Amino acid sequence: SKSYNITLLPGDGIGPEVISVAKNALQLVASIEGFKVAFEEMPMGGAALDAVGVPLPDETLNSAKKSDATLLGAIGGYKWDKNEKHLKPETGLLQLREGLQVFANLRPATVLPQLVDASTLKKEVAEGVDLMVVRELTGGIYFGKPRGFSTNENGQEIGFNTEVYAAYEIDRIARIAFETARKRRGKLCSVDKANVLEASMLWRKIVTALASEYPDVELSHMYVDNAAMQLVRNPKQFDTIVTNNIFGDILSDEASMITGSIGMLPSASLGAAGPGLFEPIHGSAPDIAGQDKANPLATMLSAAMLLKYGLGEEKAAQRIEAAVLDTLNQGFRTGDIHSAGHKLVGCKEMGEEVLKSI
C-alpha cells in the first residue's frame, strides 16, 4: 500500500496543540483509506530559535524538501518580536517558502451557513461568500533586491525594498489561478495597481495575454484599493482572485476576516513540482497558547488540503472536510466561533469530536 512522509512543524503558541489534533486526523483517515503516513516533527520559528538559534534549521528545511508534504502550525510571538531580521520567526517562514519554491498560495475564504453570524458583515452580505485568493508567494517586494538601509545624497538614513516581477513568475501564478477558477465558478479577478506601478503594468499585460488560453474563464482586472473596498461592499462578486505577494497578504487577510471565522480557514502553498506547504491562516495566538482553547479546525482543513493538493488523496480529504462540517452541525464550537445555543469545547475535545465523525 502507498506510504507518505509528512513533515510536521508545530512551531509556536497554539501551533503544537492544533498540529497534534490534525496529526490524529491524518492518521485516522489514512488507516480508513488504506495508505500509510509517517511523520517527522521538526523545530521551526521561535521554537527553533530557542532550541538552535535560527528560525529555520537546515534539518527542518531538508526534512520538508524530502517529504511528500509539510503541515505547519503557526509561528511567532512577543518573545521574538524585537529580534533582528535574520532572527525573526517570520524570516524562517519566508526561507521555508523560498526553499520549497512554493510560489502559489491558495487561500479560500468561505462563509459556512453554520457560522454566518460570526461575520461582522450583515447576514445578507456575508452568506454564500465562497472565494479563493491565489497569492504569489515567492516573489515581489518580499524577496526583491536591492533591499536594505543606506544613506541618500543628503546624508539621510533610508530604508528600501524592491517590488519586482519577471514575466515567468507572473505567467506561472496566473496559470494556477486560471486553472483554479476553471474548477470553481469560472471567474478570475486579477488585482494590481497598474495605474501607478510598472511591476503591476507587466502583471496585467502577462495575465491578459493568457486569457485566450482559458476562453472558459471570465477575466477581469481591479485596482487593489478598489478590491479592498469591494471585499467589504459585496464579497459575493468574487470567485477567484489572483494577485502579487504583498497585495495578497493584505487582501487574503481582509477576505478571511469577512468570513468572521479565521479559526476555520486553511491554506495551501504549492510549487511547480516538489512538496507543498500547508498551514492555517491564523497566527500563533500567544495569549491562549497552552490553554486548550485554540480552534483546531483550520489546521484540520489544512490537513485536508494537504491530502488533496499534496498527496492526491481526494477521498481522505473529503472525509476530514465532511467530519468538520458534521461536528459543527452537532453544535460543537471553540471559543472563537461560539454563540448562544452551542456547546463550548476546547481544542482537544473539538479534535476528538471530529475524529468520531470521521
Place this chain on the structure above:
Amino acid sequence: SKSYNITLLPGDGIGPEVISVAKNALQLVASIEGFKVAFEEMPMGGAALDAVGVPLPDETLNSAKKSDATLLGAIGGYKWDKNEKHLKPETGLLQLREGLQVFANLRPATVLPQLVDASTLKKEVAEGVDLMVVRELTGGIYFGKPRGFSTNENGQEIGFNTEVYAAYEIDRIARIAFETARKRRGKLCSVDKANVLEASMLWRKIVTALASEYPDVELSHMYVDNAAMQLVRNPKQFDTIVTNNIFGDILSDEASMITGSIGMLPSASLGAAGPGLFEPIHGSAPDIAGQDKANPLATMLSAAMLLKYGLGEEKAAQRIEAAVLDTLNQGFRTGDIHSAGHKLVGCKEMGEEVLKSI
C-alpha cells in the same frame, strides 16, 4: 476684508457637477463670514488630455501653486484607461501632489448616525466609527526610483518599483499624525510591514522615536495585513492611523467603504508650507456623469476641510458641515445613500438644500 484665491479643478466624470455645487457653498459662506473668494477654474486629468494633450498642464500646476488652496472634483474614465503611463489622468494627479509637495493626506472615515444603515457591517459594529487615516502621499513606491521595465540575467522581461523612505519623510508625516491624534482621541496606530520590509523597519523606528515628544498620545503598531482585518472586525478600535503611501491607499479605501457612504467622504492633502489640495475620495463615476445623480456632499465636506485646514476659516467650515448634517436630518438623499422613507434628490437639488441650510 480678507480675500483668497481658490483653484478649482473640476476634472472628469461627475467632477464638474460636484465642483459647481461646492463652489456655490464656498461663495455663500464667504459672504456670510465676511471674506472674499476668487476662483480660477483649470483643466486637469482626462479633460486636460483632451484639451491640451497632457494630464496636468503647467498652467494648472502654476495656478494651484499660486492660489491659497485647490479643490479637485475627480479624474479618470474608461476613455483614457489604456493610455500610456505619462498620458494617464492618474499621472496628472500624482504630478499635482508632487508639484504641491502635499505629503500628508488626511482621510476621515466617519459613520454618521443618519447613514449607519448604509454600511454593509452590522449596526453594532459600524455605529460610532470615527477614524482618520493619515497617509504619506509624496513618497514610497509611488515615486521611488529606480522604476520601469528591463530584462533580467535570463533575458526575461521584468517590471520593477522601489519602495523607499528617508528618515525625514517619515518624521514629518508622523508629526502630523501625532498632532492629529492629539486633537482627536489621543490614539495613534502606525501601520507597516516591519516583519518583512526594511522600509517598514525604518518607518517603525522613526515613528517610535517620536513618541516621547507626544507623551499624551498613545502609540501602537500594527502589521498591514492585521490592520486590513481589524478594520473589518472592529473599526471602532481605531482613532488615528498613520501609514505609507501604498498601504494608505488600500486601507483608507477599505475604511471608507466600511462607513458605507463613500459619497460622503472628503480628504485634505497638506504640505509643510504652501497651499493644500482638497478632494472627495470617490472617483469620477463615468457611469452617472452628466445625469445629475452624483452625491455632492463629499465635495462640500472637502470644501469645509479647505476652509479649515487650507484657509484657517474654521467658522465657515463649520457652517458647511452643520448644513450638510442638517440637510441629511431633513431626509434628503442622493441615490447612493438613499433608503426607504427618505427624499431622493439629484446633485443640484442636494446642493440647493445645503445652501438653504447654510
